[in-house]
Amino acid sequence: MLFLVAALMLFGAVLGTVAHAPIAFTLVAAAVIAAWLGIFALRERHGRRRRTSVN
Template sequence: MRSTREISEGDPIPMLFLVAALLLLGVLLGTVAHAPLAFTVVAAAVIAAWLGIFAARERRARRN
């Protein structure tokens, strides 16, 4: 699925997604001491998947 808006060099939108991901990671790391291990593993897998999809989309966008 292609976006109708092309990503340019100075586009702040991809950086905002990265900042949001890092903020979410920081919040989860702060609560990881109080959360059960199973929840921590699931949350880490979700974040890793999200960042992986983001990286793949960025790589594909730069190749086109």
């Protein structure tokens, strides 16, 4: 429960910061985060395929 409260407080702080940032900065930051998550997902998928095929 404490983790949920901390997560919601952090979420509120981030949303408050984004609300005051210029829209161009927000869109660039969102694109960078989306690319990072996409690359991470591809690396994880590729790594799991390689490990399962060897076993």
